[in-house]
Amino acid sequence: xxxxxxxxxxxxxxxxxxxxxxxxxxxxxxxxxxxxxxxxxxxxxxxxxxxxxxxxxxxxxxxxxxxxxxxxxxxxxxxxxxxxxxxxxxxxxxxxxxxxxxxxxxxxxxxxxxxxxxxxxxxxxxxxxxxxxxxxxxxxxxxxxxxxxxxxxxxxxxxxxxxxxxxxxxxxxxxxxxxxxxxxxxxxxxxxxxxxxxxxxxxxxxxxxxxxxxxxxxxxxxxxxxxxxxxxxxxxxxxxxxxxxxxxxxxxxxxxxxxxxxxxxxxxxxxxxxxxxxxxxxxxxxxxxxxxxxxxxxxxxxxxx
Numbered sequence: 001x002x003x004x005x006x007x008x009x010x011x012x013x014x015x016x017x018x019x020x021x022x023x024x025x026x027x028x029x030x031x032x033x034x035x036x037x038x039x040x041x042x043x044x045x046x047x048x049x050x051x052x053x054x055x056x057x058x059x060x061x062x063x064x065x066x067x068x069x070x071x072x073x074x075x076x077x078x079x080x081x082x083x084x085x086x087x088x089x090x091x092x093x094x095x096x097x098x099x100x101x102x103x104x105x106x107x108x109x110x111x112x113x114x115x116x117x118x119x120x121x122x123x124x125x126x127x128x129x130x131x132x133x134x135x136x137x138x139x140x141x142x143x144x145x146x147x148x149x150x151x152x153x154x155x156x157x158x159x160x161x162x163x164x165x166x167x168x169x170x171x172x173x174x175x176x177x178x179x180x181x182x183x184x185x186x187x188x189x190x191x192x193x194x195x196x197x198x199x200x201x202x203x204x205x206x207x208x209x210x211x212x213x214x215x216x217x218x219x220x221x222x223x224x225x226x227x228x229x230x231x232x233x234x235x236x237x238x239x240x241x242x243x244x245x246x247x248x249x250x251x252x253x254x255x256x257x258x259x260x261x262x263x264x265x266x267x268x269x270x271x272x273x274x275x276x277x278x279x280x281x282x283x284x285x286x287x288x289x290x291x292x293x294x295x296x297x298x299x300x301x302x303x304x305x
Contacts (some may be wrong), residue, residue: 029105029142031153036125038200038283040146042153044134047101048074052131055121056146056153057198058293059269059280060135061085061176062096064115066122069131070097085115091264092117104138105155112138121198133198136178140295146197147290148283158296168294168301169249171195175269180293180300184279185247186211192271192278193248195293195300199282202246202258205270208277209260214241221260237261246285251302253285 033056034041040056046065049072054063062085075097083096095116102109114132122130142155171182175194184193186204189211204214214221216239224238239260246256262274270278289303 027157029107029155031105031155033146033148033151033153034125035148035151035283035287037123039121039125039130040148040153040197040283040286041125041130042104042134044132045103046073046099047103048072053125053128054132054134055130055198056139057133057135057196058139058178058180059194059196059198060133061178062115062137063112063133063135064117065097065099065132066118066130067116068129070095070116073097073100075100081113083115102138104134105142105153107141109138136176139293140178143296144293145290146286146293148286149290158294168292168299171298171300173298178295179269181269182248182300184281185245186243186277186279187213187245189277192269192276193281194269194279195291196280197283197286199280201282201284202256202279203263203282204258204260204279205262205266205274205277206260207271207275208279209241211277212241212243214260248281248285248302249300251289253288256285 031042034053041053042056043051044054045051046069049069052069079098081096082093084091084093096113097116099112099114102112121133124130143158145154145156147154169182171180173179174181180195182193182195184191186208191204191208191211209215209221216223218241220241222240224240241258241260243256243258244254246253258279263280264274265280266274266278268274270276285302292299292301294301
């Protein structure tokens, strides 16, 4: 359903790696991750039910579990609420539950509330159940490094101050604490962007697509005839295209596959209330090189090695 990054990996162009950055501290935590069908998955243990795979999603403001996992938990009346949330395609009301205990990367967390819902991304992997999404309510507690090629996610206490060299790309979290919002460039023009590792590939609104000369009737713009549904069940047309040049800081990519859609979420995280050039940067770009999200200093580095 989504374009494959392998088709343009050979044509990628990378900026030089940052230098003079302080090493990861000794309390580094390493987690083996699975990269399957452009989903980044990691094991999470929930008290009373054991280990499940969760999708790593840097654009989920709250973690989410499946209804199957919720039904397996022993929840009291005070452990369940209702909450209205905004997904990529619109608003929906969901159950919001207090998890009895969550262990991730060796950290025991007893203060996590999670939304409840079922999405197509919960398809199992090699017989292992995919039962949730790990959002920034958990991820942003440590600095994060994702290396899909090595199959490793590293988490640390805040990094020390850099000893010189390049800092990476500053990000902000105006829409919600923990969101990685920054300015990317399409063909040299600025675009309001959000790192969304829960999305298989990037999505542009039509204002951003115009920066690359992409219009509904342009060569290379393909209506796949499919639709992608958000958690609210509302579908959006899948319009596929490729970008001549996409830069995230000093890391630049040629031929990046993207979808084009004026998603409702751009009203929250996009430029000019979603009317200006806006995009979600998906997991597929991380196939090409590691990413570091330094939540402690609001710095994003792609191709950090």
